[in-house]
Amino acid sequence: MNKQRKEFQRQETKTSDGELLYELQHAxxxxxxxxxxxxxxAKECLVRxxxxxxxxxxxxxxxxxxxxxxxxxxxxKKKVRLTIDGGIEDREALKEYGRCGLRQIRIQRISExxxxxxxxxxxxxxxxxxxxxxxTIQRDMQEILQRGIEVTTxxxxxxxxxxxxxxxxxxxxxxxxxxxSEIKLRIRHSAGAIKRYVETFTKVLMSRHWGIRGExxxxxxxxxxxxxxKQYVKLIDDGKKDAVxxxxxxxxxxxxxxxxxxxxxxxxxxxxxxxxxxGNS
Numbered sequence: 001m002n003k004q005r006k007e008f009q010r011q012e013t014k015t016s017d018g019e020l021l022y023e024l025q026h027a028x029x030x031x032x033x034x035x036x037x038x039x040x041x042a043k044e045c046l047v048r049x050x051x052x053x054x055x056x057x058x059x060x061x062x063x064x065x066x067x068x069x070x071x072x073x074x075x076x077k078k079k080v081r082l083t084i085d086g087g088i089e090d091r092e093a094l095k096e097y098g099r100c101g102l103r104q105i106r107i108q109r110i111s112e113x114x115x116x117x118x119x120x121x122x123x124x125x126x127x128x129x130x131x132x133x134x135x136t137i138q139r140d141m142q143e144i145l146q147r148g149i150e151v152t153t154x155x156x157x158x159x160x161x162x163x164x165x166x167x168x169x170x171x172x173x174x175x176x177x178x179x180x181s182e183i184k185l186r187i188r189h190s191a192g193a194i195k196r197y198v199e200t201f202t203k204v205l206m207s208r209h210w211g212i213r214g215e216x217x218x219x220x221x222x223x224x225x226x227x228x229x230k231q232y233v234k235l236i237d238d239g240k241k242d243a244v245x246x247x248x249x250x251x252x253x254x255x256x257x258x259x260x261x262x263x264x265x266x267x268x269x270x271x272x273x274x275x276x277x278x279g280n281s
């Protein structure tokens with residue numbers, strides 16, 4: 001176990017994530033936990049949608065509106081960016097759930113990313129991206145389905161339509177009052193990924209709260225795809241009909257508003273000379 005942990009640490013230091021973590025922990029003397037949170041926030045805020053992130057590939061998949069019956073060559077294609085390696089989150093998943101568990105997380109992430117960008121992957125696509133067989137993908141999808149999550153691939157979409165994705169399942173459980181630990185135990189995702197989904201959902205929630213109604217406008221403000229915004233807006237509207245979910249969403253709005261107010265207060269209280277140098281040492 002110690003040997004495996006050291007191997008994970010060596011792999012982590014050989015990435016741009018590891019480089020930034022090293023600087024935060026050694027040059028700025030921050031804790032490992034705080035350094036990881038800063039890293040995740042920086043990646044979300046600074047890496048724009050048009051940039052290909054480390055661990056991503058650009059792929060061509062069939063458009064989501066295409067149906068069976070046409071030859072593949074005549075179907076509309078979409079260029080999409082897919083996250084094959086999620087960095088720290090994937091390494092956490094590997095340590096906790098093993099290679100099979102990590103592959104299942106990647107299957108869910110890749111299939112959802114394609115849909116959010118107007119495309120849909122096939123089981124053959126997933127097998128190629130993850131260097132395994134179609135039969136392995138099918139077996140993993142069955143195991144994922146047993147946890148109440150449907151992986152939307154081309155074959156599934158044509159026969160059944162889009163099912164509930166792991167993001168919506170996670171957010172639904174959170175809105176129902178489940179803790180990160182309870183969700184993690186049920187869905188088998190890292191706490192960091194769950195927290196990121198909640199924070200992304202909160203951005204859409206706050207956009208609606210501040211009167212931004214159009215899905216395209218919310219997408220521009222939040223940096224999210226219009227398809228994902230649509231899913232989150234529906235989750236918000238449906239959640240208002242449920243007392244528990246409505247209360248949880250109000251709590252998210254209150255906390256997000258408090259953080260924003262605190263930022264403004266700190267900024268206004270800073271002496272101009274202190275603000276120029278970045279604060280007191």
